[in-house]
Amino acid sequence: MSKNIFAIPGSLRAGSSNHSILKIIGDMIPGSINYQIYDGLSSIPPFDPGLDNDTPPQPITDLRNLITNADAIIICTPEYAYGVPGQLKNAIDWMVSSGSFSGKLTALITASTGGENAHTALLKILGAVDAVVPAEVTLLISYIRSKMNAEGMVTDKETAEGIRRVVNALQHYSGSSAPAE
Numbered sequence: 001m002s003k004n005i006f007a008i009p010g011s012l013r014a015g016s017s018n019h020s021i022l023k024i025i026g027d028m029i030p031g032s033i034n035y036q037i038y039d040g041l042s043s044i045p046p047f048d049p050g051l052d053n054d055t056p057p058q059p060i061t062d063l064r065n066l067i068t069n070a071d072a073i074i075i076c077t078p079e080y081a082y083g084v085p086g087q088l089k090n091a092i093d094w095m096v097s098s099g100s101f102s103g104k105l106t107a108l109i110t111a112s113t114g115g116e117n118a119h120t121a122l123l124k125i126l127g128a129v130d131a132v133v134p135a136e137v138t139l140l141i142s143y144i145r146s147k148m149n150a151e152g153m154v155t156d157k158e159t160a161e162g163i164r165r166v167v168n169a170l171q172h173y174s175g176s177s178a179p180a181e
Contacts, residue, residue, distance in 0.1 A: 004034045005170070006070035010077020010088040010118075012042050017111050017144045018076040020152030021163065025074065028167045038066065047093040060094045067100040072170055073131070076109040078144075079118035084125065092125055101129040107137035107170050109163070111144040136169040 007025065011018045022037045029035045043059040051057060056064075067073060077088055095101050106126055110119035119140045126133050139162045141147065147156035154160045 002032060002034050003071045003171075004036075004069060005029060005072045005074060006066050007035065007037045007074040007076065008088070008091070009037065009041065010075060010085045012085075012087060015152070016078065017148055017152070018078055018109075020148060021076050021109060021111055021141075021144075021154070022074065023152070024154060024163060025076075025167055028164065029171075033171070036066070038063070041087050041091060044087065044091045044094065047090050052094065052097050056094070063091060064095065064098045064100045067095065067104065068098075070104065072105040072107065072173070073101070074107040074109065074166075074170065075122065075126075076111060077118060077122065079110060079112040079115045082114075082117040084118050084121050089125065092129060095129055099130070101126065101131040104131050105137070105170065105173055106131040106133050107139075107166055108133055109139045109141065109166060111141040113143060113145070115140050115142050115144075134169070134173065137166050137173065139163065139166050 007022045009018045009022055026035050026037065040059060040063065044063065045057050077085060108122055108126065112118065123133060141159055147154060147159045149155050154163065
């Protein structure tokens with residue numbers, strides 16, 4: 001049976017650094033693993049507890065199914081105004097009642113100018129939805145634009161190695177590590 005890894009970019013801009021990193025990761029993933037980058041974040045409606053029932057809006061049902069059916073999740077996101085991008089946070093808010101993230105191995109890469117605030121906040125948010133986020137599948141890449149070329153390739157050796165480390169740890173996670181704090 002093939003493993004499924006589902007990647008969620010925190011940026012809506014198709015050519016973002018975060019999309020580029022997820023594409024790089026896709027090239028690192030063996031062909032025996034199904035790897036999908038989500039492109040529906042912009043279709044997620046604003047969270048409305050009144051609609052969070054047995055028949056939520058279709059984009060929510062679709063996202064919940066994709067997360068539930070994945071063996072692991074990768075979130076790669078920028079930081080906006082010292083925090084989590086609103087559309088990403090909104091999508092995660094829709095997942096709370098479904099338990100889609102519960103017990104799900106989740107990697108977090110924050111790639112931005114700074115990124116510390118979004119990274120810390122997302123670790124807490126992912127903890128609130130019961131995602132499993134071991135330290136070895138987390139990576140903060142500050143000043144990402146200085147570490148990539150115009151074609152979206154990582155040019156910084158340390159950054160490239162960090163991404164490789166996260167991908168390897170995600171593929172070989174045994175469940176023996178404590179979650180990131």
